[in-house]
Each structure stands twice: as structure tokens, then as C-alpha cells.
Amino acid sequence: MPANRTLAKRLFGPGALEWADRSYAIDWGVVVAIWVLSQIVKHLPVYERSFELNDPLISHPHRADTVSSALNSTLALFLPVLVFAVTGFIRGSIMEIHHGAIAVCAARGLARLVTVSGKHALGRLRPDFLARCGWDENLKLCTGKPAIILSGRKSFPSGHSSTAFSGMTVLALWTAGMTAAWCFSVPTPPRSMRSSRMGRLFLTLIPLSWATFVAISRVQDYRHHKEDVIVGSLIGTVCATICYLIFWPNPFSPKTFTDGCPSIPRALYTDQSLDTRADVSFQLTRMEEDEREAV
16 A cells, blocks of 8 residues: 555545545646646737827826735635645545645636736736836837836736635635535524624635735736726636535535535545545534433
């Protein structure tokens, strides 16, 4: 038996890898291919749209980013993965770690591919394009730094927005699946601080609030027009929802919360649903009957 399988079973129990199938390797291959393709598209020529020097839509000043690309990308990818890793380890499920990681990687890659393709195909000018351009009346051309000018032609859709929403929407969907925050027909145990509906809802809104802040900052920084941000946010949200629902059940459906337990990832390539978690210390439903029997 391979050493990694032995270690996995030692840490997570004998049934830790019953869900594993070679088809997941194909899934990861597709995810990697999406990322590679998005990187290839990123190096293709950008459509050079003509412009007018008196256009007020592209005459705003060039300012520093409120949220840098590095910070935004890091949080959108690694924060959800870290959450999946920690909770999966606590709950004793390699499948939860795996499915969480592949869902967020797929969502980020797909959103990136769609966004980069739109940027290069449309070449919409950013609100601060003229400041980047450094137009010279004598030469009749832009004299700014080529890389900055090229970036100024990539306004639509907003990459920051699609990046933030792709990662944070996966995290919000997963949080809703853990708490039944978006499925109001699932009862919660009485006399418990953790039962608060508004408290659970607030938890799911935290990642979405960050993504919204990132999107709004792009308009404030004159990096994007409002349409760029709206479409970028929609791209990230749609990609995240699709990729999440491939590997996890619908957090809006009561069927997801069997016996009141938090949702578990889909065992896609097995004949039956596998609950690979260790004993879960909390339930979402009332335990009145059990309490009566105990008395």
C-alpha cells in the first residue's frame, strides 16, 4: 500500500479514501488546462480601440489600487482552500478538503479564462486611460510606459471583481451548506447561540461583503467603469456557483441537510453516497425525541 494512502487512513480513518476515483485526476487535468489556456490568452494581442482626447469617460486621474492584484488573488484562492483544509481536518474528511480545493480552483480558473478573453477581445479603455497614455500632440501618439498603456486597454470586464467573487462565492456557498443559512425550512436546535438565523446569515455574507468591497474599489480608483465591475462580478458568481454545485449539494435545498446534518460533498464516482466525516459534534435539527428517551 502506498505510503500516502497509509498516512491518510491513519489520520482520517480506514474509509478515508473510499470516495477516490481516477476520474478525479481527469477533473484536475481539466482545471489545470483551463488555467494554462487563460495564461495563453493573456499573452495574445489586445484589440486596440480608437479614442478621443476629449472623452470624459477616459479622462480620470491614474491612482494607486486600494486592493492590489496580488492581495486580491491570494485571498480569493488561498483563503477558501485554507478554510476547507482546516475544517476538513477537524471533521476528519479528506473528501471535503479535496472537493473544496478543486471547486475553488475550478471557479477561479474558469472566471479568469472568461475575463481575460473578454479583456483582449473588446479592448475597452479604462477610465484613467488618457493619464496612462501621456498623449504627445507633436508625435500624435501615447508616450507613457507600454505596459501601463496596454493595461489601460483591458477595462472590460473587471478582473478584480471576477477574481474576488469567484473565490468568495464558493466560500459563501460552502458556509451556507454548513449552517443551512439559506435553507429556512431546516429547523435549528432551540436554546442555542449557534441557532441564530441572522447569525448564520451574517457568516455567509462576510466573504461576499469583501468581494463587493473589492468591486466598488475598482470604480473608486478609476480602474473600471461600473459596467465592467457588474459584469465581472456576475462572471465570478456564475463560475463559482457552477463549479461549487458540481462537487457540493445545493445549499438552498432541504434535501442537502439529511437528518439535519451539515452538507457533505458529492461522491461523484461511486455507486452510493459516502459520509466520510468523523463524528460531527453538532446538529442543525431539534433533538427533542432523543432528549425524551434520555429522560
